[in-house]
Amino acid sequence: MDQRRPPSWQFILTLLMFGYMYLPILVLGVFSFNASPYSAGWSGFTLSWYGRFFNDSKILAALQDSLFVAFISVVISAILGTTMAVGLAKYRFPGKGLYRGVSYLPLIVPDIAIAVATLVFLAFMGIPLSIWTVVAAHVVFCLAYIALVVSTRLAGLNPHLEEAALDLGATPAQAFIKVLLPQLMPAIVSGCLLAFVLSMDDFLISSFTAGGGVTTLPMEIYSRVRTGVKPDVNALSVFLIGVSGGLAFLAEFIRHRGEQRRLGG
Numbered sequence: 001m002d003q004r005r006p007p008s009w010q011f012i013l014t015l016l017m018f019g020y021m022y023l024p025i026l027v028l029g030v031f032s033f034n035a036s037p038y039s040a041g042w043s044g045f046t047l048s049w050y051g052r053f054f055n056d057s058k059i060l061a062a063l064q065d066s067l068f069v070a071f072i073s074v075v076i077s078a079i080l081g082t083t084m085a086v087g088l089a090k091y092r093f094p095g096k097g098l099y100r101g102v103s104y105l106p107l108i109v110p111d112i113a114i115a116v117a118t119l120v121f122l123a124f125m126g127i128p129l130s131i132w133t134v135v136a137a138h139v140v141f142c143l144a145y146i147a148l149v150v151s152t153r154l155a156g157l158n159p160h161l162e163e164a165a166l167d168l169g170a171t172p173a174q175a176f177i178k179v180l181l182p183q184l185m186p187a188i189v190s191g192c193l194l195a196f197v198l199s200m201d202d203f204l205i206s207s208f209t210a211g212g213g214v215t216t217l218p219m220e221i222y223s224r225v226r227t228g229v230k231p232d233v234n235a236l237s238v239f240l241i242g243v244s245g246g247l248a249f250l251a252e253f254i255r256h257r258g259e260q261r262r263l264g265g
Contacts (some may be wrong), residue, residue: 025241032234048225048234055213059236060231062220065131069206069216073138074146074192080139081146082188086180088147090152108142114140129211137209138199145198146191153187186254192249197244 033052036043052061079171088100106114127133157180165175203218210216215223218239224233 020049028241029233029238030196031262032231032238034231037230040264049231050239052232053236053239056232058215059217059219062215062217065214066200066217069131069134069138070196072135073142073199074196076135076148077142077195078188081143081191082150084143085147085150085154085178086184090149104144104148106141107148111141115205118205119208127203127216129209131211132213133209133211134206134214134216137205138202141202141205142195142199145195146188147166149191149194150184150187153184157183186257189249190254193247197247197251202245208221211213 031042033045033214034042035046035048036116084103088096088103093099113150114137118133118140122129122133161183162175165179166172170178173200201218202216203222205220206216210219221233224230
């Protein structure tokens with residue numbers, strides 16, 4: 001007789017883990033379609049909340065600030081992070097191990113510590129808070145994430161390809177641009193997408209380093225939920241989760257395709 005085996009404890013533990021992580025997001029998504037202006041009870045299905053935040057001037061202004069900060073900080077971090085990863089991988093100099101550890105320190109330091117340290121430094125230097133101080137603060141952690149992804153890619157590359165280009169008459173700059181950079185591009189793009197999502201999501205560092213008139217999207221959401229969670233905030237949160245998840249999936253897809261091409265080549 002065909003007897004069904006009971007589910008294993010690993011399967012049950014996996015279901016509990018995913019339920020713990022994603023059940024709040026599911027509830028958030030359901031209540032973003034709630035017709036009631038309050039989240040206390042269900043009053044019917046509606047899509048009006050998704051259209052409302054697109055017509056909200058404060059939301060659009062906060063989105064513009066967040067996109068500006070994320071784009072500028074990611075561009076700067078991509079240049080600095082890539083050159084830092086290449087330098088650490090290819091050159092030897094005194095204190096290299098210490099420099100490597102300090103470079104990746106923002107990955108493990110709590111955001112509140114980075115925010116307070118940045119604010120104290122700006123006050124000590126007499127630099128007024130503005131949107132550019134937010135950009136400078138975001139570069140600190142974006143740079144570390146991009147450098148880490150690029151370093152992982154560098155560890156798997158064939159070092160003899162660049163040497164062969166130098167032997168064939170290419171200058172170091174030409175070998176870097178024409179040989180090494182194309183191989184690093186999937187990792188650079190993947191790291192940039194990851195850093196972009198993290199920058200758009202940041203609240204602590206932005207709130208400590210933003211000047212008057214600068215409000216990022218997480219700061220605007222926080223100011224609204226202090227008076228109660230409304231369905232328009234639920235809809236905006238679901239929209240941000242979808243965009244962030246899509247960018248994270250795209251970054252992983254680009255990284256995986258680059259890895260497959262490297263192994264196939």
